[in-house]
Amino acid sequence: MTKPVEPVVTQPRNPTRSVKIGNITIGAGAPIAVQSMCATKTTDIDATVAQINDLQAAGAQVIRLAVDKTSEAKALTSIREQVSANLTVDLQENYRMAEKVAPLVEKIRYNPGHLYHHEKRKPWQDKVRYLADIAGSNDCAIRVGVNAGSVDPSLADQFDPEDSISPMIESAMSHCDLLDELGFKRYCVSLKDSDPAKVIQLNQRFAALRPKIPLHLGVTEAGMPPGGITKTRIAFEALIGQGIGDTIRVSLTLPNDRKGDEVTAGIDILTAIARGERLGSGALDGGLNIISCPSCSRVENEAFVDLAEQVREMTEYAQQYDITIAVMGCRVNGPGETDDADLGLWCAPRFVNLKKGGTPLGAYPYNEILPILKTQLDELISDKKLSG
Ligand code: SF4
Numbered sequence: 001m002t003k004p005v006e007p008v009v010t011q012p013r014n015p016t017r018s019v020k021i022g023n024i025t026i027g028a029g030a031p032i033a034v035q036s037m038c039a040t041k042t043t044d045i046d047a048t049v050a051q052i053n054d055l056q057a058a059g060a061q062v063i064r065l066a067v068d069k070t071s072e073a074k075a076l077t078s079i080r081e082q083v084s085a086n087l088t089v090d091l092q093e094n095y096r097m098a099e100k101v102a103p104l105v106e107k108i109r110y111n112p113g114h115l116y117h118h119e120k121r122k123p124w125q126d127k128v129r130y131l132a133d134i135a136g137s138n139d140c141a142i143r144v145g146v147n148a149g150s151v152d153p154s155l156a157d158q159f160d161p162e163d164s165i166s167p168m169i170e171s172a173m174s175h176c177d178l179l180d181e182l183g184f185k186r187y188c189v190s191l192k193d194s195d196p197a198k199v200i201q202l203n204q205r206f207a208a209l210r211p212k213i214p215l216h217l218g219v220t221e222a223g224m225p226p227g228g229i230t231k232t233r234i235a236f237e238a239l240i241g242q243g244i245g246d247t248i249r250v251s252l253t254l255p256n257d258r259k260g261d262e263v264t265a266g267i268d269i270l271t272a273i274a275r276g277e278r279l280g281s282g283a284l285d286g287g288l289n290i291i292s293c294p295s296c297s298r299v300e301n302e303a304f305v306d307l308a309e310q311v312r313e314m315t316e317y318a319q320q321y322d323i324t325i326a327v328m329g330c331r332v333n334g335p336g337e338t339d340d341a342d343l344g345l346w347c348a349p350r351f352v353n354l355k356k357g358g359t360p361l362g363a364y365p366y367n368e369i370l371p372i373l374k375t376q377l378d379e380l381i382s383d384k385k386l387s388g
Helices: 045-058 070-082 095-104 124-137 165-181 196-209 227-240 260-274 304-314 369-387
Strands: 019-021 024-026 033-037 062-066 087-091 107-110 141-147 187-192 215-217 247-249 289-292 324-328 343-347 351-356 359-365
Touching: 019 141, 033 260, 045 062, 045 070, 045 260, 062 070, 070 087, 070 095, 087 095, 095 107, 095 124, 107 124, 124 141, 124 165, 141 165, 165 187, 165 196, 187 196, 196 215, 196 227, 215 227, 227 260, 247 260, 289 304, 304 324, 304 343, 304 369, 343 369, 351 369, 359 369
Parallel strands: 033 062, 033 247, 062 087, 087 107, 107 141, 141 187, 187 215, 215 247, 289 324, 324 343
Antiparallel strands: 019 024, 343 351, 351 359
Protein backbone atom coordinates (compact mmCIF):
# COMPACT_ATOMS: atom_id res chain seq x y z
CA MET A 1 0.00 0.00 0.00
CA THR A 2 1.37 3.43 -0.89
CA LYS A 3 0.94 6.22 1.63
CA PRO A 4 -0.99 9.20 0.29
CA VAL A 5 1.27 12.22 0.02
CA GLU A 6 -0.02 15.34 1.69
CA PRO A 7 -0.79 17.85 -1.07
CA VAL A 8 0.96 21.21 -1.02
CA VAL A 9 -1.92 23.48 -0.16
CA THR A 10 -0.09 26.67 0.70
CA GLN A 11 0.91 27.68 -2.81
CA PRO A 12 -0.83 27.69 -6.18
CA ARG A 13 0.58 25.15 -8.63
CA ASN A 14 1.51 25.74 -12.25
CA PRO A 15 -1.28 24.67 -14.65
CA THR A 16 0.64 21.71 -16.09
CA ARG A 17 -1.03 19.09 -18.23
CA SER A 18 -1.84 15.73 -16.69
CA VAL A 19 0.39 12.74 -17.37
CA LYS A 20 -0.82 9.30 -16.36
CA ILE A 21 1.80 6.88 -15.02
CA GLY A 22 0.12 3.56 -14.30
CA ASN A 23 -2.42 4.16 -11.54
CA ILE A 24 -1.31 7.69 -10.68
CA THR A 25 -1.44 11.02 -12.47
CA ILE A 26 1.08 13.81 -12.21
CA GLY A 27 0.42 17.40 -13.19
CA ALA A 28 -2.85 19.31 -13.50
CA GLY A 29 -2.98 19.93 -9.75
CA ALA A 30 -2.61 16.26 -8.71
CA PRO A 31 -0.75 15.74 -5.41
CA ILE A 32 3.01 15.78 -5.91
CA ALA A 33 4.11 12.18 -6.43
CA VAL A 34 7.19 10.75 -4.73
CA GLN A 35 9.47 8.52 -6.79
CA SER A 36 12.53 6.43 -6.03
CA MET A 37 14.96 4.08 -7.73
CA CYS A 38 16.27 0.62 -7.02
CA ALA A 39 19.97 0.31 -6.25
CA THR A 40 20.03 -3.48 -6.49
CA LYS A 41 21.35 -5.33 -9.53
CA THR A 42 18.31 -5.67 -11.78
CA THR A 43 19.41 -9.24 -12.56
CA ASP A 44 19.17 -10.08 -8.84
CA ILE A 45 15.44 -10.67 -9.06
CA ASP A 46 14.77 -11.48 -5.40
CA ALA A 47 16.73 -8.48 -4.09
CA THR A 48 15.08 -6.15 -6.61
CA VAL A 49 11.56 -7.39 -5.83
CA ALA A 50 12.28 -6.94 -2.10
CA GLN A 51 13.59 -3.42 -2.65
CA ILE A 52 10.63 -2.43 -4.83
CA ASN A 53 8.29 -3.64 -2.09
CA ASP A 54 10.28 -1.72 0.57
CA LEU A 55 10.19 1.48 -1.47
CA GLN A 56 6.48 1.07 -2.15
CA ALA A 57 5.80 0.45 1.55
CA ALA A 58 7.72 3.65 2.35
CA GLY A 59 5.38 5.57 0.02
CA ALA A 60 7.07 5.58 -3.42
CA GLN A 61 4.45 5.93 -6.14
CA VAL A 62 6.76 5.26 -9.10
CA ILE A 63 9.90 3.13 -8.84
CA ARG A 64 12.71 3.18 -11.37
CA LEU A 65 15.04 0.41 -12.45
CA ALA A 66 18.07 0.50 -14.71
CA VAL A 67 17.97 -1.78 -17.75
CA ASP A 68 20.93 -1.67 -20.12
CA LYS A 69 21.23 -5.30 -21.17
CA THR A 70 19.06 -8.12 -22.45
CA SER A 71 19.72 -10.09 -19.24
CA GLU A 72 18.25 -7.19 -17.24
CA ALA A 73 15.23 -6.93 -19.54
CA LYS A 74 14.69 -10.67 -19.03
CA ALA A 75 14.90 -10.26 -15.24
CA LEU A 76 12.36 -7.44 -15.49
CA THR A 77 9.80 -9.89 -16.90
CA SER A 78 10.00 -11.92 -13.72
CA ILE A 79 10.13 -8.82 -11.47
CA ARG A 80 6.98 -7.45 -13.14
CA GLU A 81 5.09 -10.63 -12.31
CA GLN A 82 5.90 -10.22 -8.63
CA VAL A 83 5.25 -6.52 -7.92
CA SER A 84 2.29 -4.18 -8.23
CA ALA A 85 4.23 -0.87 -8.06
CA ASN A 86 4.27 1.58 -10.98
CA LEU A 87 7.62 0.90 -12.65
CA THR A 88 9.78 3.07 -14.84
CA VAL A 89 12.88 2.00 -16.69
CA ASP A 90 15.98 4.10 -17.01
CA LEU A 91 17.37 3.76 -20.52
CA GLN A 92 20.96 4.85 -20.68
CA GLU A 93 23.00 4.51 -23.83
CA ASN A 94 21.10 1.50 -25.11
CA TYR A 95 17.90 3.25 -26.14
CA ARG A 96 16.71 0.27 -28.20
CA MET A 97 16.05 -1.61 -24.96
CA ALA A 98 12.79 0.37 -24.98
CA GLU A 99 10.98 -2.20 -27.12
CA LYS A 100 11.89 -4.98 -24.67
CA VAL A 101 10.91 -3.12 -21.51
CA ALA A 102 7.96 -0.91 -22.47
CA PRO A 103 5.41 -3.77 -22.39
CA LEU A 104 6.41 -4.37 -18.75
CA VAL A 105 6.45 -0.86 -17.27
CA GLU A 106 4.41 2.32 -16.94
CA LYS A 107 7.07 4.84 -17.94
CA ILE A 108 10.39 5.03 -19.72
CA ARG A 109 13.04 7.60 -18.97
CA TYR A 110 15.62 8.61 -21.53
CA ASN A 111 18.49 11.06 -21.26
CA PRO A 112 18.91 13.21 -24.42
CA GLY A 113 22.66 13.30 -23.74
CA HIS A 114 22.89 9.51 -24.00
CA LEU A 115 21.09 9.07 -27.32
CA TYR A 116 24.32 9.74 -29.19
CA HIS A 117 26.32 6.74 -28.08
CA HIS A 118 24.68 4.08 -30.24
CA GLU A 119 24.04 4.38 -33.99
CA LYS A 120 25.97 7.63 -34.15
CA ARG A 121 24.90 8.42 -37.73
CA LYS A 122 21.20 8.14 -36.96
CA PRO A 123 19.68 11.55 -36.14
CA TRP A 124 18.48 11.88 -32.53
CA GLN A 125 15.07 12.87 -33.90
CA ASP A 126 14.64 9.37 -35.37
CA LYS A 127 15.52 7.84 -32.02
CA VAL A 128 12.98 9.99 -30.19
CA ARG A 129 10.34 9.12 -32.80
CA TYR A 130 11.07 5.44 -32.14
CA LEU A 131 10.80 5.96 -28.35
CA ALA A 132 7.52 7.88 -28.68
CA ASP A 133 6.10 5.12 -30.91
CA ILE A 134 7.13 2.41 -28.46
CA ALA A 135 5.77 4.35 -25.45
CA GLY A 136 2.54 5.18 -27.26
CA SER A 137 1.85 1.61 -28.30
CA ASN A 138 2.58 0.25 -24.80
CA ASP A 139 0.55 2.72 -22.72
CA CYS A 140 3.72 4.24 -21.24
CA ALA A 141 4.60 7.76 -20.20
CA ILE A 142 8.05 9.20 -20.96
CA ARG A 143 10.42 11.31 -18.88
CA VAL A 144 12.94 13.40 -20.78
CA GLY A 145 15.68 13.40 -18.16
CA VAL A 146 18.31 16.07 -18.80
CA ASN A 147 21.32 15.79 -16.54
CA ALA A 148 24.16 18.30 -16.02
CA GLY A 149 26.83 15.60 -16.21
CA SER A 150 25.73 14.25 -19.59
CA VAL A 151 24.49 17.08 -21.79
CA ASP A 152 24.27 16.49 -25.51
CA PRO A 153 27.85 17.37 -26.59
CA SER A 154 26.79 19.16 -29.79
CA LEU A 155 24.67 21.56 -27.70
CA ALA A 156 27.24 22.05 -24.98
CA ASP A 157 29.66 23.28 -27.67
CA GLN A 158 27.26 26.04 -28.74
CA PHE A 159 27.30 27.85 -25.41
CA ASP A 160 29.79 29.57 -23.15
CA PRO A 161 31.53 26.75 -21.21
CA GLU A 162 30.76 28.69 -18.01
CA ASP A 163 27.04 28.50 -18.76
CA SER A 164 25.84 25.01 -17.87
CA ILE A 165 22.19 26.07 -17.69
CA SER A 166 21.47 27.15 -21.29
CA PRO A 167 22.49 23.93 -23.08
CA MET A 168 20.33 21.93 -20.69
CA ILE A 169 17.32 24.18 -21.29
CA GLU A 170 17.94 24.04 -25.04
CA SER A 171 18.15 20.25 -24.93
CA ALA A 172 14.88 19.91 -22.99
CA MET A 173 13.11 22.42 -25.24
CA SER A 174 14.16 20.71 -28.47
CA HIS A 175 12.95 17.33 -27.20
CA CYS A 176 9.62 18.84 -26.04
CA ASP A 177 9.21 20.48 -29.47
CA LEU A 178 9.74 17.18 -31.22
CA LEU A 179 7.49 15.15 -28.91
CA ASP A 180 4.74 17.76 -29.32
CA GLU A 181 5.20 17.71 -33.09
CA LEU A 182 4.86 13.93 -33.01
CA GLY A 183 1.62 14.33 -31.07
CA PHE A 184 3.06 12.57 -28.01
CA LYS A 185 1.88 14.55 -24.98
CA ARG A 186 2.25 12.04 -22.19
CA TYR A 187 5.65 13.16 -20.96
CA CYS A 188 7.37 15.10 -18.22
CA VAL A 189 10.80 16.67 -18.03
CA SER A 190 13.55 16.73 -15.43
CA LEU A 191 16.54 19.06 -15.30
CA LYS A 192 18.95 17.85 -12.65
CA ASP A 193 22.23 19.13 -11.28
CA SER A 194 24.06 18.36 -8.05
CA ASP A 195 23.99 22.07 -7.12
CA PRO A 196 20.59 23.06 -5.65
CA ALA A 197 21.02 26.67 -6.82
CA LYS A 198 21.34 25.43 -10.42
CA VAL A 199 18.37 23.09 -10.02
CA ILE A 200 16.31 26.12 -8.98
CA GLN A 201 17.50 28.20 -11.95
CA LEU A 202 17.02 25.37 -14.45
CA ASN A 203 13.49 24.61 -13.41
CA GLN A 204 12.47 28.24 -13.06
CA ARG A 205 13.72 29.00 -16.57
CA PHE A 206 12.13 25.93 -18.11
CA ALA A 207 8.79 26.47 -16.30
CA ALA A 208 8.68 30.07 -17.56
CA LEU A 209 9.17 28.84 -21.14
CA ARG A 210 6.98 25.73 -20.91
CA PRO A 211 4.52 26.18 -18.03
CA LYS A 212 2.34 23.27 -19.18
CA ILE A 213 4.99 20.53 -19.09
CA PRO A 214 4.97 18.60 -15.79
CA LEU A 215 8.33 18.73 -14.02
CA HIS A 216 10.07 15.96 -12.12
CA LEU A 217 12.28 17.67 -9.55
CA GLY A 218 15.51 16.35 -8.12
CA VAL A 219 18.99 17.32 -6.98
CA THR A 220 21.15 14.65 -8.52
CA GLU A 221 23.91 13.07 -6.45
CA ALA A 222 22.78 15.02 -3.39
CA GLY A 223 24.96 12.71 -1.29
CA MET A 224 24.42 11.21 2.12
CA PRO A 225 21.91 12.29 4.74
CA PRO A 226 21.56 14.70 6.43
CA GLY A 227 23.46 17.01 4.01
CA GLY A 228 21.85 15.46 0.94
CA ILE A 229 18.37 16.01 2.37
CA THR A 230 19.15 19.64 3.18
CA LYS A 231 20.41 20.37 -0.35
CA THR A 232 17.31 18.77 -1.84
CA ARG A 233 14.92 20.52 0.50
CA ILE A 234 16.36 23.94 -0.33
CA ALA A 235 15.75 23.38 -4.04
CA PHE A 236 12.25 21.94 -3.53
CA GLU A 237 11.22 24.73 -1.15
CA ALA A 238 12.13 27.41 -3.67
CA LEU A 239 10.50 25.66 -6.63
CA ILE A 240 7.37 24.19 -5.10
CA GLY A 241 6.87 27.49 -3.30
CA GLN A 242 6.56 29.02 -6.79
CA GLY A 243 4.14 26.36 -8.03
CA ILE A 244 6.86 24.45 -9.93
CA GLY A 245 7.12 20.66 -9.66
CA ASP A 246 4.71 17.76 -10.13
CA THR A 247 6.77 14.80 -8.93
CA ILE A 248 9.97 14.50 -6.92
CA ARG A 249 12.83 12.19 -6.16
CA VAL A 250 15.30 12.64 -3.32
CA SER A 251 18.59 11.00 -4.46
CA LEU A 252 20.54 9.82 -1.43
CA THR A 253 23.58 7.58 -1.06
CA LEU A 254 22.31 4.88 1.29
CA PRO A 255 22.92 1.19 1.89
CA ASN A 256 20.35 -1.06 0.22
CA ASP A 257 18.51 -1.91 3.43
CA ARG A 258 17.89 1.81 4.11
CA LYS A 259 16.85 2.87 0.60
CA GLY A 260 13.32 3.59 1.80
CA ASP A 261 14.78 6.53 3.77
CA GLU A 262 14.93 8.57 0.56
CA VAL A 263 11.17 8.14 0.10
CA THR A 264 10.54 9.12 3.72
CA ALA A 265 12.77 12.16 3.21
CA GLY A 266 10.74 13.19 0.15
CA ILE A 267 7.44 12.87 2.02
CA ASP A 268 8.87 14.81 4.98
CA ILE A 269 10.05 17.62 2.69
CA LEU A 270 6.65 17.89 1.00
CA THR A 271 4.89 17.86 4.37
CA ALA A 272 7.16 20.63 5.72
CA ILE A 273 6.57 22.75 2.61
CA ALA A 274 2.81 22.22 2.89
CA ARG A 275 2.97 23.47 6.48
CA GLY A 276 4.92 26.55 5.40
CA GLU A 277 8.12 25.46 7.20
CA ARG A 278 11.21 26.76 5.38
CA LEU A 279 14.94 26.16 5.85
CA GLY A 280 15.91 28.84 3.34
CA SER A 281 19.07 28.88 1.21
CA GLY A 282 21.12 30.05 4.22
CA ALA A 283 21.06 26.43 5.41
CA LEU A 284 23.86 25.80 2.91
CA ASP A 285 26.56 28.15 4.04
CA GLY A 286 29.53 27.00 1.96
CA GLY A 287 32.34 24.76 3.17
CA LEU A 288 33.16 21.23 2.11
CA ASN A 289 30.60 19.79 -0.32
CA ILE A 290 30.50 16.05 -0.87
CA ILE A 291 28.34 14.93 -3.74
CA SER A 292 27.72 11.24 -4.27
CA CYS A 293 25.35 9.28 -6.45
CA PRO A 294 22.39 7.36 -5.02
CA SER A 295 23.71 4.14 -6.63
CA CYS A 296 21.70 1.93 -8.93
CA SER A 297 21.99 -1.36 -10.78
CA ARG A 298 25.08 -0.03 -12.57
CA VAL A 299 27.25 0.26 -9.45
CA GLU A 300 30.51 -1.46 -10.34
CA ASN A 301 31.51 -2.54 -6.83
CA GLU A 302 29.27 -2.92 -3.80
CA ALA A 303 32.00 -1.18 -1.77
CA PHE A 304 30.89 2.14 -3.31
CA VAL A 305 28.44 3.14 -0.54
CA ASP A 306 31.01 2.34 2.17
CA LEU A 307 33.63 4.30 0.27
CA ALA A 308 31.36 7.37 0.10
CA GLU A 309 30.79 7.09 3.86
CA GLN A 310 34.55 6.71 4.50
CA VAL A 311 35.27 9.77 2.35
CA ARG A 312 32.82 11.76 4.41
CA GLU A 313 34.41 10.63 7.68
CA MET A 314 37.99 11.12 6.48
CA THR A 315 37.29 14.66 5.25
CA GLU A 316 35.59 15.91 8.46
CA TYR A 317 38.69 17.96 9.26
CA ALA A 318 38.24 20.00 6.04
CA GLN A 319 34.66 21.16 6.72
CA GLN A 320 35.45 24.88 6.54
CA TYR A 321 37.01 24.82 3.05
CA ASP A 322 35.00 25.51 -0.09
CA ILE A 323 36.00 22.30 -1.81
CA THR A 324 33.77 19.87 -3.72
CA ILE A 325 34.48 16.14 -3.68
CA ALA A 326 32.40 13.88 -5.95
CA VAL A 327 32.08 10.13 -5.41
CA MET A 328 30.31 8.21 -8.20
CA GLY A 329 29.39 4.55 -8.48
CA CYS A 330 30.07 3.62 -12.11
CA ARG A 331 31.71 4.33 -15.43
CA VAL A 332 28.42 5.29 -17.14
CA ASN A 333 28.01 8.60 -15.37
CA GLY A 334 31.09 8.71 -13.15
CA PRO A 335 33.56 10.27 -15.63
CA GLY A 336 31.18 13.11 -16.65
CA GLU A 337 29.74 13.77 -13.22
CA THR A 338 33.17 14.20 -11.62
CA ASP A 339 34.41 16.77 -14.16
CA ASP A 340 33.39 19.84 -12.19
CA ALA A 341 34.50 18.64 -8.77
CA ASP A 342 37.79 19.73 -7.18
CA LEU A 343 38.42 16.06 -6.47
CA GLY A 344 36.43 13.32 -8.17
CA LEU A 345 36.32 9.59 -7.57
CA TRP A 346 34.48 7.12 -9.75
CA CYS A 347 34.32 3.47 -9.02
CA ALA A 348 35.33 0.71 -11.43
CA PRO A 349 35.04 -2.98 -10.52
CA ARG A 350 38.51 -3.25 -8.96
CA PHE A 351 39.86 0.28 -8.91
CA VAL A 352 38.76 3.77 -7.99
CA ASN A 353 39.59 6.43 -10.55
CA LEU A 354 40.77 9.73 -9.09
CA LYS A 355 40.53 13.13 -10.79
CA LYS A 356 41.64 16.56 -9.70
CA GLY A 357 39.94 19.54 -11.30
CA GLY A 358 38.74 17.27 -14.11
CA THR A 359 42.23 15.82 -14.82
CA PRO A 360 42.69 12.07 -14.26
CA LEU A 361 45.39 11.27 -11.68
CA GLY A 362 45.18 7.48 -11.85
CA ALA A 363 43.26 4.40 -10.74
CA TYR A 364 43.90 2.95 -7.27
CA PRO A 365 42.73 -0.14 -5.36
CA TYR A 366 39.82 0.43 -2.99
CA ASN A 367 42.01 -0.16 0.07
CA GLU A 368 44.59 2.44 -1.04
CA ILE A 369 42.46 5.31 -2.27
CA LEU A 370 41.74 7.13 1.02
CA PRO A 371 45.32 8.18 1.94
CA ILE A 372 45.92 9.23 -1.68
CA LEU A 373 42.73 11.32 -1.62
CA LYS A 374 43.85 12.88 1.68
CA THR A 375 47.20 13.91 0.17
CA GLN A 376 45.38 15.62 -2.72
CA LEU A 377 42.92 17.28 -0.35
CA ASP A 378 45.77 18.58 1.83
CA GLU A 379 47.43 20.04 -1.29
CA LEU A 380 44.21 21.81 -2.22
CA ILE A 381 43.82 23.22 1.29
CA SER A 382 47.40 24.42 1.32
CA ASP A 383 46.90 26.11 -2.12
CA LYS A 384 43.80 27.81 -0.73
CA LYS A 385 45.70 29.04 2.34
CA LEU A 386 48.49 30.41 0.14
CA SER A 387 46.09 32.19 -2.19
CA GLY A 388 43.87 33.39 0.70
S1 SF4 B 1 26.62 7.30 -11.21
FE1 SF4 B 1 26.30 5.24 -12.04
S2 SF4 B 1 25.90 3.95 -10.25
FE2 SF4 B 1 25.61 6.04 -9.61
S3 SF4 B 1 23.40 6.38 -9.88
FE3 SF4 B 1 24.42 7.14 -11.73
S4 SF4 B 1 24.35 5.41 -13.17
FE4 SF4 B 1 23.92 4.58 -11.09
